[in-house]
Amino acid sequence: MKITSLFVSAACFSLPLVYGQPLIDVLVTRGFTEYAANLQAYPALLARLQDRNDITVWAVPNKYVTSPDSATSSPRLVRRQSEVEVSASISHDGKPPTSGISKRQAGGNAASNFMTLRTFLEDPTFVNLGPGQPGRYVRSYTDSPPGSDQANIQITTGLGTVITQFSGPFKYDKGLIYGVTNFPTLPRPLPETLQTLGLDTFHAAITAAGREDKLDNTPGVTIFAPANSSLHGDDTIDVDAHTISDGFFFLPELFDQSPHRSDAGTTLTMTFSEGSFYVNGVRIIKSDISIKNGVVHVIEKPLDYCGEGKDDKKKVEYKAPAAPTPVKEKEHKPEPTKHHYKPRGAVRI
Incomplete structure (x- = not known):
């Protein structure tokens, strides 16, 4: 499927999406064009996403999937993330609330504010949790910008790096899409x-x-x-x-x-x-x-x-140890x- 064939007019961006559209279509419509191109580069991973109905895609904005081209006059060149990086940005542990969660709800039950995300990251270079166990991260709710009644999601990843939701959720035919600030940091030893x-x-x-x-x-x-x-x-x-x-x-x-x-x-x-x-x-x-x-x-x-x-x-x-007393x-x-x-x-x- 060609990315160029999926662009829609600016007027369409203000229209609500109908639940049931394919993942790539919704990603492109919502402006995650480079992330969509990365995902399409790995057809086996994309095919696996069709086997479940509880997928959450943590999509990264274009500015984190492209890099300046210092060698030519082209202002930007697409920088492909590895399949490992892309697989770590997709989870399948059930759907978060379809319309977000309010600040009041997020402050109620402590345990309910946290959820372990089972990702599609399975590369043994980064995952050694036991047979059949994929890489995991944890998402929790954090304060949203002033004036908003919804609590945003943050995800703690490898090396303690935190990525934060900035848009979504957007529905597609197999689950939800959230816009997040960057790719998860892969787990390290x-x-x-x-x-x-x-x-x-x-x-x-x-x-x-x-x-x-x-x-x-x-x-x-x-x-x-x-x-x-x-x-x-x-x-x-x-x-x-x-x-x-x-x-x-x-x-x-x-x-x-x-x-x-x-x-x-x-x-x-x-x-x-x-x-x-x-x-x-x-x-x-x-x-x-x-x-x-x-x-x-x-x-x-x-x-x-x-x-x-x-x-x-x-x-x-x-x-703390007391300061040593000078002795002969x-x-x-x-x-x-x-x-x-x-x-x-x-x-x-």
Whole structure:
């Protein structure tokens, strides 16, 4: 199907679309011509979209699908996104509300404001969630521009990048189309994600505990990563108490299926209060960051205990180390190196 054959007159843009039009027709009519051209470049992916009736297409405006041509006098050249990028911008986990959701509705039930999106991203370079498990992102509702009664959608993607709805929904014969600000960032491995987010202290703790290979390669993990600012040189953190290596839980599942069991055998309980989610009383400050083999949730500080099992919850104090008092060299005594108890997976950072 030729893109050029699908253009309609400007007058038609003000007319309501009839539900039942094909995806490409609606994309072009709504001005997503370059995104439509990208999608048409991958007929196998386009054919898969015909097999379901619950598709949501997160369409990207032309300015993000074209790039300046510095080599010729042409003002712009079409820049084709890869099939992987396009497949990550289409989900199939049911239809969002056909007429949007009001600000009042969006502020009601905390869990209902979040939805896990199952995308068509299946490339093993970016997805290792287990057999038959596609890449996932989470959408939630955010404030809309002043004067509007509808709450907009935002989607948290790889590396914590957020894309935002700016138009839609538009109906087509298999589902809905939303205009969003950019393509989703593809999921990256855990080490790269932690470094990008500035969580290098927790990353160092994972490495010191000998857990990096396990957490980077096990299909389907959940990580609660304490913010760098909450970790100090004299703290001890039990890495296993901050990880679930037998299941990936984005916020909707994390909340709905609470409590969970950490790799240390401790209980992780989710609560919601005054607009924020908490795990064991510690606030989640950034949730649903997709990684290749699971999800990272950034928490305000380390969890309040570390230990071997259910009944061995050693309280850990998280205080900044006091400024050292100058002492004479002869009075310096090295710290003991023997008979130190540390819970399994706990490291001093």
